Amino acid sequence: MSDAPPARHIARRGLLVILSSPSGAGKSTLSRLLLERDRSLSLSISVTTRPRRNSEVDGVHYHFCTARDFERMRERGDLLEWAEVHGNRYGTPRDFVDQELAEGRDVLFDIDWQGADQIRTTLASDVVSIFVLPPSGDELRFRLVRRAEDDEATILRRLGNAREELGHYTDYDYVVVNDALQDALDGVEAILTAERLRRRRLTGVDGFVTGIVEAL
């Protein structure tokens, strides 16, 4: 058995996994569970100029920064993508992604369709994009409205954002309906497992097969 390394060591390129959905479709819970269960996956944390909410922790939910710091990063090319939404800026730090990929880890992006669009443009073939749908419109509306933290204007804006985000599901490779959380999680995990077995990502498979043929 000395002709080839064990199967699990076939080298492959890292994945950039994009998870998008309208707010309220359960994407954040899905992301959290996914990261807990998959140790070769790291979350890309966005940088934002948006004020921190009470429930948010700097460096966990976002890297919060000033408009000036954001501009400096953007100008230096430190952001893989960035977008302005309702006057606030959001971006993805490039360093973290490069470093994780170099270490053979995959990176999860919990971003909206605008960010997804830019990352697809920059890193096309390594991107796997998944759109998470709520089980129904009534259910989504219910989830958006019951967030006590937000006022009515915010809720209305969020309903509008949800409509806009839903309009872009056709840009995504996969669609997962979050009807039962466990099923949705199983679906996303299956997508990751499958995409890691894609031949064109397996940079080491050519040498592996050559080794097999030579031993016959």
Next chain:
Amino acid sequence: MSDAPPARHIARRGLLVILSSPSGAGKSTLSRLLLERDRSLSLSISVTTRPRRNSEVDGVHYHFCTARDFERMRERGDLLEWAEVHGNRYGTPRDFVDQELAEGRDVLFDIDWQGADQIRTTLASDVVSIFVLPPSGDELRFRLVRRAEDDEATILRRLGNAREELGHYTDYDYVVVNDALQDALDGVEAILTAERLRRRRLTGVDGFVTGIVEAL
């Protein structure tokens, strides 16, 4: 919750799942386990002019037929693909596949690279192809040689066939190494689950999303 049907009922096109590998890589065991565990998957049984082996059952391993019957099917267009290998002909009956797809079931093909090539040409976007690799060349050689049923000429020919088949792994979407059977099975099942969540296969998703947006 009346605005859209339950998620599990989003209509989709059926899949044609091709499993190829050199003989001896454990593909038949994988196919059998897959079919046992996945009730929405049916096996396409090839028709062949090759003589039946003692271990084979007509209608289970192949539909055995005469050269004349084969020709008649081929001429009538009843075969989705066909090929001649070492003087014997092999083909895929079209009726069965059409019928399974019409009933919303997926079809598994346990065929070689030639058959895979033709099915890809005929049904491109509905085809998902998986190449199963042995863990090593030594292991494959061992598995091919120990089959007591076959004489030395057969074994040599099979080693030659294995080399040829291995030369075509680059035509496949996915590569699964059959090192540990359970891992390989998990891999193939994940590929099926993922491919069933591909947006472009979900013919019903457009109506589903429209229903959500209208309810907001």
